[in-house]
Amino acid sequence: QKEVExxxxxxSVPEGAIVSLNCTxxxxxxxxxxxxRQYSRKGPELLMYTYSSGNKEDGRFTAQVDKSSKYISLFIxxxxxxxxxxxxxxxxxxxxxxxxFGKGTTLSxxx
Amino acid sequence: DAGVTQSPTHxxxxxxxxxxxxxxxxxxxxxxxxxxxxxxxxxxFIFQYYEEEERQRGNFPDRFSGHQYPNYSSELNVNALLLxxxxxxxxxxxxxxxxxxxxxxxxxxxxxxx
Numbered sequence: 001q002k003e004v005e006x007x008x009x010x011x012s013v014p015e016g017a018i019v020s021l022n023c024t025x026x027x028x029x030x031x032x033x034x035x036x037r038q039y040s041r042k043g044p045e046l047l048m049y050t051y052s053s054g055n056k057e058d059g060r061f062t063a064q065v066d067k068s069s070k071y072i073s074l075f076i077x078x079x080x081x082x083x084x085x086x087x088x089x090x091x092x093x094x095x096x097x098x099x100x101f102g103k104g105t106t107l108s109x110x111x
Numbered sequence: 112d113a114g115v116t117q118s119p120t121h122x123x124x125x126x127x128x129x130x131x132x133x134x135x136x137x138x139x140x141x142x143x144x145x146x147x148x149x150x151x152x153x154x155x156f157i158f159q160y161y162e163e164e165e166r167q168r169g170n171f172p173d174r175f176s177g178h179q180y181p182n183y184s185s186e187l188n189v190n191a192l193l194l195x196x197x198x199x200x201x202x203x204x205x206x207x208x209x210x211x212x213x214x215x216x217x218x219x220x221x222x223x224x225x
Contacts, residue, residue, distance in 0.1 A: 008151070034213050043115070043201050043216035044154065088153050096142065096205060098167055099214065101153030 003027050006089055006102025015111045019076040023089035023102045026070065030091040030100075033065050035074045038086045038104065047087075048074065079109045113138065115217035117202050123223045124192050132187040132220045136204030143185040144214065145177060146201040154201055160185055189222075197224045 006023045013019055021035075031052055036044035048063035050056045050072075056063045062075040072091075076083055086106050090099040116135040124130050136143050142161045146154035156169035160179035179185045183204075189196055199221050203214035 004153075006153070036216075041218075041221075043203075043218045046213040046215065049213040090153075096207065098144070098156040098159065098169060099146075099154070101155070103151070103153045 003100050004089065004091065004102045006105055008103050008105060010106040010108060012108045012110065013079055015079060015081060015109055017079050017109070019079050019083070019107060019109075021074040021076075021087050021089075021105050021107070023072050023091075024070055025072075025091060025100075027091075027093065027100075028067075028070065029093040032092045032095060033063070033072050034090045034099070035061075035063055036088040036090060036101075037083075038088060040085075044088055079107075081109050081111045084108050115140075115202055115204050115215050117200075117217040117220050119220060120218070121221045121223075123225060126192055126194060126224055128192050129188065129190045130192060130222060132189075132200050132202075132222070134185045134187070134202030134204075134217060136183050136185070136202075137215045140204035140206050140215065141183045142205045142207060143179060143183065144203045144205075145185070145187045146203065146216075147171075148199040148201055148219070150198070157187070192224045194224050197222060 033050045035048040038044045053067045060077045064073045086104040088104045089102040144159040145157040148154040158168040163179045174190045176188045199219040201219045202217045
């Protein structure tokens, strides 16, 4: 079993839809959780950073962490064609140390 | 404000050769990490440098080595290249080792081994 599991998709939605992206993990020591967006031929771009459990909102994006279930989610409201990218979840057990990434979910938003 | 800068952007090497990739961290960042991203996969941690020392290493063979300079820039060296080393190599920087921040990634160097 991989440490971080993420459904690679692809996921296709119409413009304006609410998108839900998820990751599960096996290491209960993970405390820091991140979501990155990666456009084709580019490096990952940090979207959301969460410590421990709870919710965090930033504009159209909401990140949720449920440590009891070892499950994290990213919600995108009012999705736009510019949101079409690969979304990577990442986590670590200590601040500033190695990130463990999921495989990434490819999202396509059609206008 | 320049972000993380990596060079070169693309590189083609022959099996058995050696390669050096370079990274300049974002201004104000002193910690540099390197990741390998194979096609269709998430990035995998290679190692991290802070204060010119390797602080943490992932599950990569000794063929992978690195260096950090006093100006915080870093190099990744790979010896005896294998076909399986073909990947996107990403450099990520952060402000302080152990700091509670996410990482800023560069656009990567795409290495093709033939």
